[in-house]
Amino acid sequence: MTAIRCMRELDRAEALGLMATVSLGRIVFTRQALPAVRPVSHLVDGEDIVVRIHDGGALASLVAPADVTGVVVAYEADDIDPVTHLGWSVVVTGFARPVTDAEEEARFASLLRPWAGRPMTGTLRIRPDLVTGFRLEAERTLPGVARSGVIA
Numbered sequence: 001m002t003a004i005r006c007m008r009e010l011d012r013a014e015a016l017g018l019m020a021t022v023s024l025g026r027i028v029f030t031r032q033a034l035p036a037v038r039p040v041s042h043l044v045d046g047e048d049i050v051v052r053i054h055d056g057g058a059l060a061s062l063v064a065p066a067d068v069t070g071v072v073v074a075y076e077a078d079d080i081d082p083v084t085h086l087g088w089s090v091v092v093t094g095f096a097r098p099v100t101d102a103e104e105e106a107r108f109a110s111l112l113r114p115w116a117g118r119p120m121t122g123t124l125r126i127r128p129d130l131v132t133g134f135r136l137e138a139e140r141t142l143p144g145v146a147r148s149g150v151i152a
Helices: 012-019 058-063 102-111
Strands: 002-009 024-031 034-045 048-053 071-080 087-098 122-142
Touching: 012 034, 012 071, 012 087, 012 122, 034 102, 048 102, 071 122, 102 122
Parallel strands: none
Antiparallel strands: 002 122, 024 034, 024 071, 034 048, 048 122, 071 087, 087 122
């Protein structure tokens, strides 16, 4: 039997809803004029993606106090089965800004546990401007029929 997979584009709400079901993702940012990627824990707060950072880490450069507009980043999370290759992937692109409200900071600190053993000292909120995603689904299974329609 041959499984036929298809890729279905996700709308914004479905993509953000799926991102809220996982706790780890990857943030993509610019470091020394080059692309950099770091795995981080996250949570979805409304439509925003929230991550914690620590002093001295690569992500600390994203919270420069002089830059009130924020820094453009991409954030990706997925859940794809390594055997069936079915699942989903979502990428959010937007501005990352430091969380400055003390109550919000405390709430996020209690909800987000770091995946590495370093103490977190700050929080970033990513406001998505662009949300893209897709789901890899099993369309149907046909006995002995390849995708081209030729009997295998």
